[in-house]
Amino acid sequence: MSEASDTVLTTQDGRPLKASLRKALRREKLRAFLLIAPLLLFVIVTFVLPIADMLLRSVENSIVEETLPKTVQALASWDPTSGKLPDEAVFAALAADLKVAVKEKTHTRLGSRLNYEQTGMSSLFRKTGRHVKKMKEGPYKEQFLEVDKDWGDLDVWQTLKRFSPPYTAGYYLAAVDAQQTPDGIQMKPEDQRVYLLLFGRTLFLSIVITVSCLVLGYPIAFILAALPLRTSNLLMILVLLPFWTSLLVRTSAWKVLLQQQGVINDFLVWIGVVSNTDRLVMINNQTGTIIAMTHILLPFMILPLYSVMKTISPSYVRAAKSLGATDWTAFWRVYFPQSVPGIGAGAVLVFILAIGYYITPELVGGTSGIFISNRIAYHISSSLNWGLGAALGTMLLAAVLILFIVYDKIVGIDNVKLG
Amino acid sequence: MKLKTAILAGSALALFSTAALAKDMTVVSWGGAYQASQKAAYTDPYVKMHPDINVIWDESSAEAVAKLRAMNEAGNITWDLVDVVASDAIRLCDEGLAMPIDPDKDLAAAPDGTPASEDFGDLLVSECFIPQIVYSTTFGYRTDVAEWNGKTPDDICDVFDLKTFPGKRSLEKRPINNMEWALLCDGVPKDEVYNVLETEEGQARAFAKLDTIKDQVVWWSAGAETPQLLADKEVVIGSTYNGRLFSLIEEQKQPVAMLWDAQVFDLDGWIIPTGLPEDRLAMVKDFVKFATDTQRLADQAKYISYGPARKSSAPLVGKHATLGIDMAPHMPTDPANAKNTFLYNYEWWADYRDDIDAKFQAWLAK
Incomplete structure (x- = not known):
């Protein structure tokens, strides 16, 4: 009689089939993993780590504690709302810290950092750094006040205390036009608020650009999908050609076309639609940004639309018509619903590209057509306020993710097709 | 092997x-x-x-x-x-x-x-x-503007005078220099400019002066833009680095002349x-x-x-x-060109740059 072990299927070399299969599968999996490992590593190094670094930078603030360790410690017992300056012990700690900082040349760096929070810190630290070496033992408070009377300013000490912890929410507050004051979180004065306005404008313009891409792109994709392959391929080249042209070239071309002494205005003046004295202003404002970016992002709308429409069988529309539908009903009730996945894919693609656009708004946007990304670039490359730049970038990323989730909830992400 | x-x-x-x-x-x-x-x-x-x-x-x-x-x-x-x-x-x-x-x-x-x-x-x-x-940041203007009736700007404040010198201007998209020029033309003596600009009222004054020409300004961020705008007749007067204007005038022979008044040395x-x-x-x-x-x-x-x-x-x-x-x-330093020059205060701007720039950008975005 056969024993239980005989019922287990074995391979030719006598090992259980299950184990053998598992082993083979594991090898397959390992091989598959090894194959994608380079890509995975690439994505981690160039995408995940930089984003993590950005998140960290937007809250990181160890520079104060590192440069002035003793002062931060001494300040812990000082009450910033007391209305009195810190006592002599704090000034003595500051003198000791600054002597070290000057030797390592880190005091001016701290000054630039704190100058983002309060005007005048930069020169206060530079100036004090020059004098601190010559300071004598014993009461330091008077000596500091003698070097710069700003050391007697309560605001200076409050700022120092507020930014002494190694992590800060200050950058995020600044990114929403707010600030921490001794009386809690408050909005910045009217004349310094700009980021919320820019976030709003970026969203608004991105939506306008997405809609105009859709309005312009849908008929083109429709015709491309309906035409015989030979003709549609030829026309496709016309869609792709600008797509392959440098972004800068296309943006500059719009400058030539749209400016007040440009081709379009010249033509309009020539045919007498506008008079020579009030030529249209179509560039260096929102109009310029919308026109140029719609043109640049149009292929990203047409291509997914086209590939989805290509899969819609013409027999559906024919069937609808044979059942008595008008052209419009057949399109609207039968064709259009089937093209929605393409609209979803195109719209998400265009919108996400638009929201982070930088170079085109910078060149043709003037002052009313610039995006939040232009300010991020400014803080990264010009003002060197990387913390604020990172906070703005993180918020932009979060905004995109939230919109993505909202889109998923309303339309459904599985309803997006690239072809 | x-x-x-x-x-x-x-x-x-x-x-x-x-x-x-x-x-x-x-x-x-x-x-x-x-x-x-x-x-x-x-x-x-x-x-x-x-x-x-x-x-x-x-x-x-x-x-x-x-x-x-x-x-x-x-x-x-x-x-x-x-x-x-x-x-x-x-x-x-x-x-x-x-x-x-x-x-x-x-x-x-x-x-x-x-x-x-x-x-x-x-x-x-x-x-x-x-x-x-x-080098200096200074103005160049077109010499063939019919609306000017033969007048040519010779004073920094002509930049702010839209009546006598109508047309678009180009200015750099940053507060440095523009704020100083605005105050100078608002009647602030040269050696008082930074003292005035230090106060909230002074900054408001400079913005108010810039407001008078704001809708006629094209803002530039690269030094090559003003020469291009002048050559295209997009603007009639604009600020840029003097070397850029030199090549526009002497090398490309455009009808543009220099307005050296209140040039800012850098x-x-x-x-x-x-x-x-x-x-x-x-x-x-x-x-x-x-x-x-x-x-x-x-x-x-x-x-x-x-x-x-x-x-x-x-x-x-x-x-x-x-x-x-x-x-x-x-040369910007030539005595004939340097009759009225302005010295850019580095240390002052190092302190006020972050603050005034935030205000300037908010003002621009409005």
Whole structure:
């Protein structure tokens, strides 16, 4: 009689089939993993780590504690709302810290950092750094006040205390036009608020650009999908050609076309639609940004639309018509619903590209057509306020993710097709 | 196998020998005509004297501060010498990214023996900064505007006078210079400008003055934009660097003239990054000593209309290398052009830059 072990299927070399299969599968999996490992590593190094670094930078603030360790410690017992300056012990700690900082040349760096929070810190630290070496033992408070009377300013000490912890929410507050004051979180004065306005404008313009891409792109994709392959391929080249042209070239071309002494205005003046004295202003404002970016992002709308429409069988529309539908009903009730996945894919693609656009708004946007990304670039490359730049970038990323989730909830992400 | 060894040995030898032959020196500058003038006046003659040095140009000066900071964080400085404007040099020095220099030890003395610190004088605005040229931000205007009825602007405040001089203007998209000009034309005496600008009311005053022309302004961020806008008749008057206007007027022969009134002087020069290894530092220091001597600075003025930073270079400024015109009258420092100049206060802007820039951007966005 056969024993239980005989019922287990074995391979030719006598090992259980299950184990053998598992082993083979594991090898397959390992091989598959090894194959994608380079890509995975690439994505981690160039995408995940930089984003993590950005998140960290937007809250990181160890520079104060590192440069002035003793002062931060001494300040812990000082009450910033007391209305009195810190006592002599704090000034003595500051003198000791600054002597070290000057030797390592880190005091001016701290000054630039704190100058983002309060005007005048930069020169206060530079100036004090020059004098601190010559300071004598014993009461330091008077000596500091003698070097710069700003050391007697309560605001200076409050700022120092507020930014002494190694992590800060200050950058995020600044990114929403707010600030921490001794009386809690408050909005910045009217004349310094700009980021919320820019976030709003970026969203608004991105939506306008997405809609105009859709309005312009849908008929083109429709015709491309309906035409015989030979003709549609030829026309496709016309869609792709600008797509392959440098972004800068296309943006500059719009400058030539749209400016007040440009081709379009010249033509309009020539045919007498506008008079020579009030030529249209179509560039260096929102109009310029919308026109140029719609043109640049149009292929990203047409291509997914086209590939989805290509899969819609013409027999559906024919069937609808044979059942008595008008052209419009057949399109609207039968064709259009089937093209929605393409609209979803195109719209998400265009919108996400638009929201982070930088170079085109910078060149043709003037002052009313610039995006939040232009300010991020400014803080990264010009003002060197990387913390604020990172906070703005993180918020932009979060905004995109939230919109993505909202889109998923309303339309459904599985309803997006690239072809 | 043999072949492989041979190839390996050969390439190793080749690598070794090139390393021994040529030393690379990476110099960062602005590109364009300015970099070309530096190449002609400084590096070409230097390489002729030192054939073992290979100069590599990097056109990154515009974002040099951010890039140097990133390099410093990554612990890998690939630049040997960086050309920056004075305000950036001060920031790099503050951040500890530029090396302090000793002018009298590291720079050549004037031919008559005047030490470098005296020859450069108060242009040594930071202990890390080695000045090369004085340039100015000033205005150019079209000479063929019919609406002006033959009048030409000769005063900075004509920029704000839309009645007499209608038409679009171009101004730089930053507060520096614009705020000062606005206050000057709002009746603030020259030596009071920064005191007034320090106060909230003063800033409001400057913005109010700028408001009067705001809807007629095209804002630029690259120095090449104003010349292009002037050439296209997009604007009738605009600010930019004087060298850009020189090439627009003298090289491209456009109907544009200079409005030198209240030109704002600024400086451009070298900084040496901190943390260079000994051998590279020695090479760079040797080059800088050569490139900033009296004759070299005067030579640069043959190619571009920026004034040499040394007092001793001024008498040596000659004619343009290709146009053959006298360069002295095109220099911002020429007495005829420098009747009314404005000195840009670096230290003040280092403090107020973040604050006023936030306000300026908010004002622009409105």
